[in-house]
Amino acid sequence: MNIRSAMYRPTLSLFFLLLASSASSFDINSILSQFSDFSVFNGYLSQTNLVFAINSRSTITILAVSNDGMSALSGLPLDAIQRVLSLHVILDYYDEQKLHHLSHKTTHLTTLFQTTGTATGEEGFLNVTVLSSGTIAFGSAMQGASLSANLVKSIASQPYDVSVLQISSVIFPPGFNDGSSSIPPVNITSALVNSGFRAFAELLQSTGAIQTFQNSAKSGVTIFAPKDQAITKLTTNLTSDQKVSLALYHAVAGYLPSQYLKKVAAPLGTLASNGNSNFQLKVQPNGENVALDTGVNTVSIVKTVLDQQQVVLYSIDNALKAPEIFSPGTHLAFPPLTPPAAATPSPDPFAVSPPAPPSDDAESPAPSDIAPDASSPADGPVADASASAPAAEVPPPSSLNDKEKDTSSAARLAYSFCLGVTLGMLYL
Template sequence: MASSSRALSLLAFTLLLLAVLSTVSGHNITQILSESPEYSSFNSYLSQTKLADEINSRTTITLLVLNNGAMSSLAGKHPLSVVKNALSLLVLLDYYDPVKLHKISQGTTLTTTLYQTTGNAPGNLGFVNITDLKGGKVGFGSAAPGSKLASTYTKLVKQIPYNISVLEIDAPIIAPGILTAPAPSADGLNNITGLLEKAGCKTFANLLVTSGVLKTYVSTVEKGLTVFAPSDEAFKAEGVPDLTKLTQAEVVSLLEYHALAEYKPKGSLKTNKEAISTLATNGAGKYDLTTSTSGDEVILHTGIGPSRLADTVGDETPVVIFTVDQVLLPTELFGKSPAPAPAPEPVSGPTPSPAKSPSPAEAPSPVAASPPAPPVDDSPEGAPSDSPTSSEDSNAKNAAFHVSASAYVTTVLVTLAATSLLL
C-alpha cells in the first residue's frame, strides 16, 4: 500500500514538473509542425513569411493549419506577401480547442486574427466566422458579408492548454480581395519618402534623398529590407549630434545603420536573441544592434542608448518600415556611452586676515584643518565607459526578476511535490 502511494506521488511529481517546464519554455510552432511531415509546406511558409516568429512571441493563440494538399492552392501561385496575408487569417488571437469549438455561444462567433492587426484588413476582413454545424462539424469562413463557410475543422494537431492550440482545417479561409493584393516592388519603394513624411519622419526622408542612401535601400528589396525611421522630434532631442558636422561618409553610415538587409517584422524582433547586422556593417566596424522587449514593446540598443519601436509605417513581405523614438547612434561613429562624470572638488576661498591679532594668552590652540571630503561618484570604481544606461540596467533587472520569479515558482511547486513523496 505504501509503495503504491509512493508510486502515485512520484507520478504526480513528474507530471507537475513537466507542466511547469512547458509553461516556462513556451512554444515553438516550427518544432511542433516539424513532427508532422504532412505540414511541411505550411511550416516552410510560416518561416519564409516570419509568421512563425510572430506566433512564437504570443500566448493564447490558435493556429489553423493546412496539410500539403490543401496548401497547394496557395504555394507557388501567389507572391510571398499575399501568402503571408492569407496565412495571417489562419492565426486566431484566442484559444480554441475541440471542446470550446463545440461550446460556442449561440453556435457561432467572430474572432480576431493576426491579419486584423496588420492594418491591411479593411473593415472586418481580419475576422473569422466560426460556426458549430450539424453533425458535429465546425465550419470556418471570412467574416465579410456573404462569405461562405468554406473550411471545416478536421482534427486536433497539438495543444498546450490556454497557450497554443493547433487545429487542422481542410481548406484556406479566403477573405475578399486577399489574393489579389499587389506585391511590393522596388519601384513602389521609391515612394518611401512619401510614406515617411506622412508618418512624421520628414527629416529622415530628406536625409535619405540628399545622401543617396535611398538607392541603397531600394537595391536590397528583393532579399528583404527593414527600416527604423526616427521621428522629426527624435532629431531635435537632447544629445543628438549636429549632423552638419559629420562627413558625407559618416552621414551615409548613420543612415545605413537605420536599416537591415533582411525582412524582420516586429514578431521576429521580439524573439531575436542575437546581435543584428545593419546595412552599415562592414569589415571596418560591426555597426550592429541588439534588441530587448518590455511587454509588447521592442527596444533597440546601440551601445549608446535605447530606442523604442513606435509604429509600423508599412509591412508587406519582404519590406517593413518602423518609426522609432530616438535616433540610432552607432558606437563606431559616436563612441560608447560615457560613465557619469565625478562631482567637481570644492574650491576653498582665501582665508580672510583677522581684524586684530590675539595676544599669545588669548590665542586658541592650533587645530589641523580637516581635508575636504572626496567627491561622491555614483558609478563604481573602474566602471567601463560603455556601462549600460539606467534604462538598459532597468531592463536587465526586470529580466532578472522575471527569471527569478519563474525559478521561484518552479522551486515552490517542485518542493511541494517532493514533500508529498515523504508523507
C-alpha cells in the first residue's frame, strides 16, 4: 500500500490541475509537458497530429513511453511512427485499479488505429492481461503477438476522461519491421469520387491542384468538398488561374478533425493563401455545428466523410466563394461596365468660324466685293471660299459675316434697280 501511495504522490498536483479544467476537456500536450521524461513521446504526438485526435475524444487512455524507450522508433518515417503511436491510444478510460480488476484477467482494447480504416484483422486492438505475478502486460491483439510491454506506473488521471499510463517499451504489431506494415497514402481522388464528389475531383485533376493536395496529405490536410452541382455552377466562367485558386481554396494544410475545428478562433489560411493573408476562411462554431465564412458567402459543414491518416474530408452544403474572385469589384462576379465611346461634339451653329490659315503661295488675301471694312474691330477677316483646307475638317457653319454678305448683296441689287430706272427716264 505504501509503495502504491508513493507511486501516486507525484501526480497529485497535476491531478488537481486537471480537475480545475472542464470535465470534458483536456490537452494531452499540456499534461505530458509536466514530465520531461516523456518529451520525445509528446513531441511525436504533435508531429504526427495525433494530438488533435486525442484531444477531440471525451474518454481516452494514453500508454506513454519514456525518452529512453522511444529510441526504438528512431529512423522510422513519420507515417510509420503515427501508426505505432495510434496503437498506444485506447478509446476508453483505464487506470491502474480498473486494469487490476479486469474480468477473466484479460481483454482486448480498441485503439485509435482501429478508427483509421486501414487496420486489418486484429491490428487495431491491444491485448491486456494481468499476469499471475500481478504485473499488467500489453501487446498487439494479432495472433502470435507477444505481451511485449508492462505497466510501469500512472502518470496522470482525470476520472473518467483521461488517463496517462507509463509502459516499459513501444508496442509493435507482428511483421511491422519486415516491410509489410507500410501504410499506403490516402488516394484523395478516389476518396472524393467514392464519396460522391466527382465534379470536385475532376476540378482538382484538370487544374493540377490534386498534386498540392496529395503532397499536403503527408503532413496533414483538411478538405471541404462541395457537391457536384455547386462546384460546376461556380466554375462555369472562371479563367484557368481562377479555377486553380478556387480548387486550392477548398483545403487547409493540417489535420483538423471536427472537435478541433470547433475550437479554431483565428482565420484559417487555405492552400490558396500561399503564406499571406489572402484566401482565408473564418470558422463559425455553433454548438455541434460548424460554418465557414468566406466574406462572400457562409457554408455549413454537413458531415465528416473521411478521417484517416492525417486526412480529413468534410462535406459542405455549397461551394466556397473566395473573395479574391467573387467580391464586388472583381473581374468575374461584377465586371466593370465598358464606358461608352466619347461622342464627337456637334458643332455649335452659333459659333464664330475661326479664320482659315493663309495659303503659302498667295501674295495677299483674295479680294471680295462683299467683304466688310477691314478696319472694323468687331469683325475678323473672312476666309476666301476657294482657299484650301484640310480634307478632314468639317466646313464651318454660317457666321455673322455671312449675314452681312447677304445684306450687301441686297443693297447692290437695289442700287442696280434704281440706276436702271433713272437711265430709262433720261432716255425717254
